[in-house]
Each structure stands twice: as structure tokens, then as C-alpha cells.
Amino acid sequence: MCNSKYILQSIFYPINSRACYLSSANHKHKGFMSFDVEGEFTSKPSARRRLHVRQMKIVYPTMTLMKFSHRTVISILANHTAVYLFIHTLNGVLKNLRYPPQEQLEEAVALVKTLPSWRVEETISIPLDSLERKSLFKSGSMERLTKIIRSNRNITAVFVNTSSLKNITTSILQEQFGLSILDRYKIIMQILKMHATSKSAKLQVALAELYYIRRKSEKNLMFFTHNKESLKLMFQNREQKLKSALAELRNQRTLLRSKRQKMEYPVVAVVGYTNAGKTCLIKALTGEESLQPRNQLFATLDVTLHSGILPSGLEVLYVDTVGFISDIPTNLIECFVATLEDAVLSDVILHVEDLSSACFEYKRNHVLSTLKDLGAQTGYENIMEKVIHVGNKCDLVKDIHTLKDKSLDMMVSGKKEIGLEKLRSYLEDIVLKATSRQKITIRVINGGDEIRWLYKNATVVHAIPDTDPQYVKAKVIITQSK
Ligand SMILES: Nc1nc2c(ncn2[C@@H]2O[C@H](COP(=O)(O)OP(=O)(O)OP(=O)(O)O)[C@@H](O)[C@H]2O)c(=O)[nH]1
Numbered sequence: 001m002c003n004s005k006y007i008l009q010s011i012f013y014p015i016n017s018r019a020c021y022l023s024s025a026n027h028k029h030k031g032f033m034s035f036d037v038e039g040e041f042t043s044k045p046s047a048r049r050r051l052h053v054r055q056m057k058i059v060y061p062t063m064t065l066m067k068f069s070h071r072t073v074i075s076i077l078a079n080h081t082a083v084y085l086f087i088h089t090l091n092g093v094l095k096n097l098r099y100p101p102q103e104q105l106e107e108a109v110a111l112v113k114t115l116p117s118w119r120v121e122e123t124i125s126i127p128l129d130s131l132e133r134k135s136l137f138k139s140g141s142m143e144r145l146t147k148i149i150r151s152n153r154n155i156t157a158v159f160v161n162t163s164s165l166k167n168i169t170t171s172i173l174q175e176q177f178g179l180s181i182l183d184r185y186k187i188i189m190q191i192l193k194m195h196a197t198s199k200s201a202k203l204q205v206a207l208a209e210l211y212y213i214r215r216k217s218e219k220n221l222m223f224f225t226h227n228k229e230s231l232k233l234m235f236q237n238r239e240q241k242l243k244s245a246l247a248e249l250r251n252q253r254t255l256l257r258s259k260r261q262k263m264e265y266p267v268v269a270v271v272g273y274t275n276a277g278k279t280c281l282i283k284a285l286t287g288e289e290s291l292q293p294r295n296q297l298f299a300t301l302d303v304t305l306h307s308g309i310l311p312s313g314l315e316v317l318y319v320d321t322v323g324f325i326s327d328i329p330t331n332l333i334e335c336f337v338a339t340l341e342d343a344v345l346s347d348v349i350l351h352v353e354d355l356s357s358a359c360f361e362y363k364r365n366h367v368l369s370t371l372k373d374l375g376a377q378t379g380y381e382n383i384m385e386k387v388i389h390v391g392n393k394c395d396l397v398k399d400i401h402t403l404k405d406k407s408l409d410m411m412v413s414g415k416k417e418i419g420l421e422k423l424r425s426y427l428e429d430i431v432l433k434a435t436s437r438q439k440i441t442i443r444v445i446n447g448g449d450e451i452r453w454l455y456k457n458a459t460v461v462h463a464i465p466d467t468d469p470q471y472v473k474a475k476v477i478i479t480q481s482k
């Protein structure tokens with residue numbers, strides 16, 4: 001197996017590993033491989049789409065995956081994938097959901113562009129009546145595509161914009177085009193890996209990837225007939241380890257949450273479709289400079305908390321969350337559900353919607369149905385009662401009247417800081433109701449124990465002198481329990 005050329009099936013490696021799933025161009029050799037990245041992998045300029053592997057051996061399933069840093073693997077991908085062709089598929093389901101083809105195309109291109117040094121060479125829409133055909137495309141389309149792909153030497157891989165392709169489809173297309181085939185799952189996994197910086201995000205990404213590898217490799221077990229059981233065991237052990245590490249982190253989060261509850265800060269979770277402007281809006285509401293809105297999908301992968309002040313002086317915590325996206329396999333979503341627990345348990349859910357998006361309704365439906373599922377899964381059936389809809393990027397809308405029917409509670413621009421005061425006041429009313437807080441005015445002795453207690457235990461909006469100079473009238477926000 002030494003000194004052979006192989007096409008790297010990039011997604012088939014687990015995070016933190018120097019092992020991956022490779023197949024040779026003619027598919028004669030397939031299997032898990034281990035490799036030494038430093039200096040061992042070289043990309044030949046004359047055959048960019050292939051990697052020359054100097055030292056490689058097939059490692060059967062007893063090998064220990066996950067030993068090494070995933071950074072090295074990403075760099076291999078960066079070498080490997082300079083240019084991509086994107087094939088956009090349409091199917092009945094997506095059509096019904098009113099997701100216009102142009103928007104689907106833009107979203108798919110945005111996904112690829114999120115990866116540094118990846119480029120979309122060409123795009124094409126091929127109408128499909130079903131995703132069930134093994135080869136995906138009818139023979140006419142297949143011929144047309146093969147011609148386009150083979151005539152453009154810049155193309156190094158093909159992205160089919162569907163959630164997850166079947167193994168057989170991937171093999172057929174790979175054989176036909178002679179290039180790596182990617183689906184949404186593979187692209188999204190790369191993005192998630194790139195953006196995962198915290199321990200919990202890394203663990204979640206590793207778990208999502210493990211599910212994917214397991215699903216694919218279980219179907220390919222013929223390569224491991226002598227060692228099926230140890231492969232299964234390896235996956236189970238790894239899954240167990242990842243899950244217990246995640247559970248530990250979840251316990252820590254629960255602890256932090258209960259501390260927060262004791263301090264009685266109201267919590268506003270900010271959710272929405274990816275790139276809707278959640279981080280940007282939180283930055284505008286809190287003035288927190290460290291927040292970095294980015295024109296990238298899945299820019300935020302960690303739940304983070306940011307403190308802000310409402311007009312009365314009441315302090316709230318905004319929770320920035322992972323963005324939603326349609327058409328990805330459910331197990332990928334499941335891995336991130338844990339991060340949305342904070343949203344489920346918040347006092348108010350602020351749903352940020354991108355007013356400039358042509359498929360506004362489609363994205364709204366997707367976010368709302370995901371939230372409903374999340375509520376059902378976690379036992380919070382009435383989660384929708386605490387959702388408010390805030391249309392963001394109003395600066396990009398030319399004719400504001402077109403937005404009348406969108407059932408929005410508020411319209412703002414996080415970037416241009418439009419409508420923020422109104423939003424803060426609106427949030428204050430909602431937060432007070434949701435947390436059973438009350439605004440009351442009390443007459444207390446100026447400088448006495450009562451006013452000191454109020455400053456310590458409640459939010460004093462203002463304290464104005466009474467007609468009797470010994471007293472002040474204090475307007476306070478107070479919780480029922482106090
Ligand atoms: N014109 C305009 N652009 C905005 C506005 N709000 C956000 N953006 C831009 O939209 C892009 C995405 O913003 P983010 O705040 O990172 O979006 P997000 O919803 O947090 O995205 P994810 O974390 O990836 O889910 C950035 O390029 C922002 O500058 C707005 O009100 N107007």
C-alpha cells in the first residue's frame with residue numbers, strides 16, 4: 001500500500017484523529033487508514049485533487065481513533081479542497097416549503113464560502129423528482145454534468161446540496177465524476193469543526209461526527225468482516241466517553257444556571273436562523289465589544305451570556321445561541337440540542353428574523369418547528385408562549401409596508417442600531433410579566449434601612465424627594481418572592 005495515490009474521503013475521519021477513511025481512485029482499496037500528517041502528506045501540484053501518501057497502512061478497527069489533534073486534519077482538507085463545484089438539487093419537499101431555488105443556492109454557496117480557501121467554481125440547478133434514485137440524476141442530466149465537470153480542471157470536488165447522500169449514491173457519483181462528493185452534512189461538519197473552540201462545542205462536534213462515521217462504516221462492514229465486533233465496541237466506547245464528558249459539562253452548566261436563578265437575573269434567550277443577526281443584536285443591546293458578528297454560517301457555536309440593562313435599570317442576561325439551519329440530518333441537530341437547553345429554560349425567547357431574506361417564511365417555520373420539537377423533547381410543551389418575534393436588518397428593506405403581514409412584535413437593525421430603545425422597553429414589559437416582577441412606588445425614610453434594603457434586593461428605578469423631606473418616593477421593581 002505504500003507510495004500509492006489515494007483520493008481522500010475527507011469526512012471519514014473522527015475529530016482528534018490521524019486516521020481517516022480512504023479509498024483509491026479505482027475503489028479497489030478502501031478502509032480506515034492511519035497516517036502521520038507532518039511531512040507525510042503532500043499535495044502534488046500537478047494532480048491537486050489527489051494526495052500522495054508516502055506511508056500508509058490499513059488499520060483495522062481495533063486501532064485507537066481520536067488520539068491526535070484535529071487541526072492537522074483540517075489543514076489537509078485545506079490543501080485538498082481549493083475549488084468546488086456545487087450542484088444544487090431541487091426536490092418536491094423543498095419546493096412545497098416555499099424555499100426559492102435562488103435562496104437555496106445562495107445558502108449553499110454561503111456554506112462553502114464559510115470555509116477558508118474553499119471556492120465555488122460553478123453552480124447548477126438540476127430539478128429532481130425524487131432523491132431516491134441510486135445515481136440521483138437521470139442519464140441525460142448525468143451526461144451533461146459529467147461533461148461540465150470533466151471539462152473544467154479547476155474543479156476538485158462536487159457538492160450536492162442535500163442533507164446526506166446514501167453511500168451508494170456517493171460511490172456512483174464519485175466513479176462517474178472521478179472526484180470527491182460532498183453533501184450538506186460533510187460541509188456543515190467542516191464548518192462546525194472550524195468554529196468549535198470551547199470544550200463543549202468540540203465535544204458536540206466530535207459526537208456528531210462519530211454518529212456519521214458509525215452510520216457510514218456500519219454499512220461498509222464488508223471491509224471489516226473479521227472484526228465487526230471490535231469496530232462496534234470501539235464506537236460504543238468512544239460514544240460513551242464523549243457523552244459522559246458532555247454530561248459533566250451539562251452538570252456544570254446546571255450549577256451555573258441555578259446560581260443565576262438565585263441571583264434572579266431575568267434571562268432572554270436569543271435564537272434564530274443562522275446569520276439572522278443574533279450576535280449583532282446582542283452586541284447592540286449590551287454594548288459588549290468582545291462580541292463578533294460575522295457574515296458566516298454557524299459563526300456562534302457556544303452558548304454565551306451577556307449582561308444588558310433595560311430602561312428601568314433592571315439587569316437582564318442575553319443568551320447567544322447556535323443558529324438553526326434547514327435540511328441537515330437529525331443527529332447533527334441532536335448534538336446541539338444540549339446547547340439550547342438554556343433557551344428552553346429562559347424567561348423570554350427572542351426570535352431574531354432576517355427581514356432581508358427572500359425566504360423569510362420558510363426560515364421562520366423551520367425555527368419555530370425546531371423550537372416546538374425542542375420543547376416537546378425537554379418537557380416544556382408551552383415553550384412557544386414565551387417567544388417574541390423581532391425582525392432584524394430593517395435597514396436593508398426598501399419598502400417597509402411589505403412587512404406589515406409578517407406578525408412581528410418589533411423591527412430593528414442591530415447593525416445600524418435602529419429601534420433598540422423601543423425593543424428594550426418592549427422587552428422590559430415582557431420580562432416583568434414573565435418573571436412576575438412588579439413596578440411599585442413606596443414611600444420610605446430617606447437614608448433609612450428600608451431604602452438600603454431596596455437598593456440591595458430590588459431594582460430601584462428612581463428615588464425622588466417626598467413633600468416631607470424626611471422621606472423619598474422610591475419606584476422599584478421587585479419580585480414576588482421578596
Ligand atoms: N445590514 C445589516 N446587517 C446585519 C444586521 N445585523 C446583522 N447583520 C450582519 O449579518 C451577518 C450575521 O450577523 P451575526 O450577528 O453574526 O449573525 P448570527 O445570527 O449570530 O449568525 P450565527 O452565529 O452564524 O448563527 C453579519 O455580517 C452582520 O454584520 C443588520 O441589522 N443590518
Ligand SMILES: [Mg+2]
Nearest residue numbers: 278279299300
Ligand atoms: Mg452568532
